[in-house]
Amino acid sequence: MPSLDDYKGQNPAWCPGCGNFSILKTFKDAMVELGIEPHQFTIVSGIGQAGKFPHYLKCNTFNGLHGRTLPVATAIRLANHEMFVIAVAGDGDCYGEGGNHLMHSMRRNINVKLFVHDNQIYGLTKGQASPTSMATDKGGPVTKNQPFGVLSEQLNPMALAVALDCSFVARGFAGDTEHLKELIKRAINHKGFTLVDILQPCVTFNKINTYEWYRQRVYRIEAEYNPEDRIEAFKKALEWGDRIPIGIIYKNNRPIFEERIPVIKDIPLVKQPFDASKLENTLKEFY
Amino acid sequence: MDYSIKIGGEAGQGIQTIGDTLARVFSRAGYHIFTHQDYESRIRGGHNFFHIRFSDKPIMASREKIDILVALDKESIGQHENELSEYGQIIYDSATLKQKHEKSYFLDVPFVNLAVEHGGNKIMANTVATGAVLGMLGMELDILLEIIKDTFKKKGEDIIKANVNAAMAGHDYAVKECIKCSFDIRGGLVGETLSPPRGKMLIAGNDAIGLGAIASGCKFYSAYPMTPSTGIMLYVASKAKEYGIVIEQAEDEIAAINMALGASFAGVRAMTGSSGGGFALMVEGLSLAAMTETPIVIALAQRPGPATGLPTRTEQAELQFALYTSHGEFPRVIFAPGTPEQAFYLTNKAFDIAEKYQIPVFILTDQYLADSQWTFDGFDLSRIKYTDYRLKGDSFKNLAEYKRHSFTDNGVSPLGVPGDAKHLVVTDSDEHDEEGHIVEDAETRIKMVNKRLFKKLPLIRKEIEPPSIYGHSNPEIVIVGWGSTYGVMKEAVDELSANWDIAMLHFSEIYPFPPTNKFNYLNVLKSAKMTICAENNATGQFARLMRAETGYTFNRLINRFDGRPFTLESLIGEIDALIR
Numbered sequence: 001m002p003s004l005d006d007y008k009g010q011n012p013a014w015c016p017g018c019g020n021f022s023i024l025k026t027f028k029d030a031m032v033e034l035g036i037e038p039h040q041f042t043i044v045s046g047i048g049q050a051g052k053f054p055h056y057l058k059c060n061t062f063n064g065l066h067g068r069t070l071p072v073a074t075a076i077r078l079a080n081h082e083m084f085v086i087a088v089a090g091d092g093d094c095y096g097e098g099g100n101h102l103m104h105s106m107r108r109n110i111n112v113k114l115f116v117h118d119n120q121i122y123g124l125t126k127g128q129a130s131p132t133s134m135a136t137d138k139g140g141p142v143t144k145n146q147p148f149g150v151l152s153e154q155l156n157p158m159a160l161a162v163a164l165d166c167s168f169v170a171r172g173f174a175g176d177t178e179h180l181k182e183l184i185k186r187a188i189n190h191k192g193f194t195l196v197d198i199l200q201p202c203v204t205f206n207k208i209n210t211y212e213w214y215r216q217r218v219y220r221i222e223a224e225y226n227p228e229d230r231i232e233a234f235k236k237a238l239e240w241g242d243r244i245p246i247g248i249i250y251k252n253n254r255p256i257f258e259e260r261i262p263v264i265k266d267i268p269l270v271k272q273p274f275d276a277s278k279l280e281n282t283l284k285e286f287y
Numbered sequence: 288m289d290y291s292i293k294i295g296g297e298a299g300q301g302i303q304t305i306g307d308t309l310a311r312v313f314s315r316a317g318y319h320i321f322t323h324q325d326y327e328s329r330i331r332g333g334h335n336f337f338h339i340r341f342s343d344k345p346i347m348a349s350r351e352k353i354d355i356l357v358a359l360d361k362e363s364i365g366q367h368e369n370e371l372s373e374y375g376q377i378i379y380d381s382a383t384l385k386q387k388h389e390k391s392y393f394l395d396v397p398f399v400n401l402a403v404e405h406g407g408n409k410i411m412a413n414t415v416a417t418g419a420v421l422g423m424l425g426m427e428l429d430i431l432l433e434i435i436k437d438t439f440k441k442k443g444e445d446i447i448k449a450n451v452n453a454a455m456a457g458h459d460y461a462v463k464e465c466i467k468c469s470f471d472i473r474g475g476l477v478g479e480t481l482s483p484p485r486g487k488m489l490i491a492g493n494d495a496i497g498l499g500a501i502a503s504g505c506k507f508y509s510a511y512p513m514t515p516s517t518g519i520m521l522y523v524a525s526k527a528k529e530y531g532i533v534i535e536q537a538e539d540e541i542a543a544i545n546m547a548l549g550a551s552f553a554g555v556r557a558m559t560g561s562s563g564g565g566f567a568l569m570v571e572g573l574s575l576a577a578m579t580e581t582p583i584v585i586a587l588a589q590r591p592g593p594a595t596g597l598p599t600r601t602e603q604a605e606l607q608f609a610l611y612t613s614h615g616e617f618p619r620v621i622f623a624p625g626t627p628e629q630a631f632y633l634t635n636k637a638f639d640i641a642e643k644y645q646i647p648v649f650i651l652t653d654q655y656l657a658d659s660q661w662t663f664d665g666f667d668l669s670r671i672k673y674t675d676y677r678l679k680g681d682s683f684k685n686l687a688e689y690k691r692h693s694f695t696d697n698g699v700s701p702l703g704v705p706g707d708a709k710h711l712v713v714t715d716s717d718e719h720d721e722e723g724h725i726v727e728d729a730e731t732r733i734k735m736v737n738k739r740l741f742k743k744l745p746l747i748r749k750e751i752e753p754p755s756i757y758g759h760s761n762p763e764i765v766i767v768g769w770g771s772t773y774g775v776m777k778e779a780v781d782e783l784s785a786n787w788d789i790a791m792l793h794f795s796e797i798y799p800f801p802p803t804n805k806f807n808y809l810n811v812l813k814s815a816k817m818t819i820c821a822e823n824n825a826t827g828q829f830a831r832l833m834r835a836e837t838g839y840t841f842n843r844l845i846n847r848f849d850g851r852p853f854t855l856e857s858l859i860g861e862i863d864a865l866i867r
Contacts, residue, residue: 079557
């Protein structure tokens with residue numbers, strides 16, 4: 001069984017107090033409890049503060065391009081479905097630059113675990129609005145890059161995911177690590193594409209959505225809530241403002257993409273040897 | 288003998304079915320074939336044609352003169368009547384076209400009536416037409432009937448019988464009515480009955496690339512459909528089940544290349560393909576391949592740009608794009624096959640080199656090569672190289688230490704398969720250290736650039752074959768080209784060599800630019816009186832590359848950029864005008 005020491009990576013270059021620290025710690029705790037060893041999983045990350053995440057622990061890593069975590073993660077699963085594949089992205093990375101891939105990953109239902117570090121602001125480029133920034137007339141910021149305020153509506157990733165029948169839709173909060181750890185474990189154990197949006201205060205650039213702001217609003221979804229009721233889930237997904245639900249908003253048991261591709265049904269692609277013996281017959285088809 | 292048949296009509300009328308079937312009949316009979324297609328970017332209507340040239344001698348280009356025009360619409364007659372050869376004939380169905388032609392070279396064959404009468408359904412009009420063409424040529428129907436049986440095997444005996452009857456009706460009608468038909472198709476094949484395996488292999492460029500990928504152990508192909516590259520994906524998809532290949536139609540080209548890289552990182556050979564506009568979206572992914580040293584093969588099938596350009600037509604205007612696109616500096620390899628045969632072997636070489644050096648490798652093709660069918664005696668599988676360069680299984684497990692991007696003498700670090708050992712495989716689009724973790728220090732940066740670029744480049748350059756020379760051994764005139772113009776240039780040299788000491792220099796391995804140590808092609812150019820570079824583009828992109836790489840400037844350029852390929856007559860005419 002792995003221990004916490006097995007996951008010790010490089011020293012993070014995040015700002016002191018960044019919400020990412022508690023996500024990192026919680027993620028490691030969850031992996032130890034799940035008993036998944038570093039070589040058994042791959043993290044695909046993008047660009048942004050969240051993109052550095054896999055360097056700060058130990059695992060197979062593909063730190064790719066901004067917005068492109070999901071296509072890479074999808075193909076790693078297709079090539080080797082015995083590997084746990086986790087995608088880590090920020091709100092700009094995943095909901096902005098890579099929005100198209102998010103939509104189609106949900107459609108495919110590839111068994112990739114997506115964790116979005118959602119701080120509602122662009123951190124690495126120093127404080128521009130993100131797709132999840134609240135519109136200024138609804139309490140959101142005015143930034144140097146949005147001098148007239150944030151005019152676009154805030155993207156609601158939870159409602160988007162429920163609308164696309166995403167297999168597992170959840171929200172966590174970096175300030176409630178006990179809850180977050182269970183959420184991460186549930187997501188990794190779920191069979192299907194999972195979106196876990198993690199509210200993560202940016203202590204440097206987001207002066208509105210602070211720890212305090214979240215703590216006043218966030219509540220754990222009630223035990224009696226049924227996440228398999230899609231209509232109820234949509235209502236839950238729309239909650240934002242005075243009360244922000246955290247927990248599993250929606251889940252279903254759609255079959256995963258990998259299992260529906262006949263050629264990898266039994267053996268992972270990477271373990272299938274190349275058989276050149278059929279080529280002679282294939283050539284004959286051109287006569 | 289050397290005959291050309293053109294089937295013209297609207298999209299959706301079955302031009303391709305007639306053309307493909309006739310080409311297959313001729314190749315099985317042992318003839319040499321060259322086909323090419325000219326179609327508009329639409330699914331129904333417009334004007335399209337399928338051109339088949341067949342001969343008892345090797346051929347590799349289209350001629351402008353037509354011996355049989357199968358006119359499925361009025362426009363085919365309007366556009367192509369003037370292309371008829373001296374003994375050329377036009378067959379058409381006056382009832383369908385609602386016009387009657389009295390000139391002696393018109394043969395009115397009631398395709399639809401014969402189909403209804405003998406096949407029971409007007410849908411078999413194309414089978415009637417196919418049979419009629421063979422009747423005009425004086426060919427027997429045995430091969431066509433075999434093909435009909437194969438094609439309709441799943442549809443049952445009744446359908447086969449109906450089509451056989453329709454083919455026979457067309458054939459008999461033409462034999463009886465075409466009193467002016469004077470084709471002699473025996474040529475060098477007199478007295479022989481040619482049937483498989485005596486027949487020839489008939490294959491188009493796109494299929495050859497797909498076949499080359501499969502023969503190289505490609506296990507993953509992701510792409511977004513785009514003419515003229517789609518055929519590669521379609522061929523690979525048709526073999527996905529048999530060969531255990533995962534094929535994924537990505538949501539866009541950005542996803543397509545990132546998926547191919549993900550699969551390659553995970554340990555399987557992967558490929559993507561597109562045309563210029565789609566490849567433009569892949570450019571960031573190309574540099575990701577370079578930075579993460581992830582092997583990838585990219586088929587770039589050119590069509591005329593800029594932007595959407597002429598979607599279904601041909602051009603060679605993406606050479607400079609493939610050469611220089613992407614941010615940052617890194618090694619890449621570009622192959623530009625001249626024939627489907629070269630496409631097959633070069634695709635194999637692309638997979639080998641991509642994995643050996645962990646770099647992106649391009650197959651640069653175009654609509655003309657993609658859709659043209661050629662005949663060959665066969666492909667030699669013993670020439671296919673398959674070396675698995677990845678670090679996997681026990682050899683990975685037994686390593687004491689592993690760093691994905693470790694510094695080595697040749698710049699190539701071991702390409703571990705993640706999950707096969709406890710060692711971690713880490714890579715990054717940021718500059719990274721040997722382990723694959725982000726760094727920013729200058730010293731590591733310099734070492735990494737040395738490793739990725741300067742150490743690998745001389746080794747890659749050694750893999751590149753020089754251009755091929757064809758024609759006179761000490762030529763006064765040298766015609767130079769690259770990629771899909773191979774066939775038409777070669778035939779032009781054959782024709783012109785009656786009067787001139789002429790040779791062709793053809794480049795199919797373009798970048799890194801071929802060194803001269805194996806064959807000093809620069810000497811050939813420098814000792815010639817006239818050198819001409821012929822390209823299917825407006826500005827002479829290859830000529831520029833030649834000057835940049837070697838300092839050599841061609842005497843003359845021939846550029847065709849109307850979206851159409853060179854025909855034999857057009858190329859000979861242009862060369863002739865320059866050397867006269």
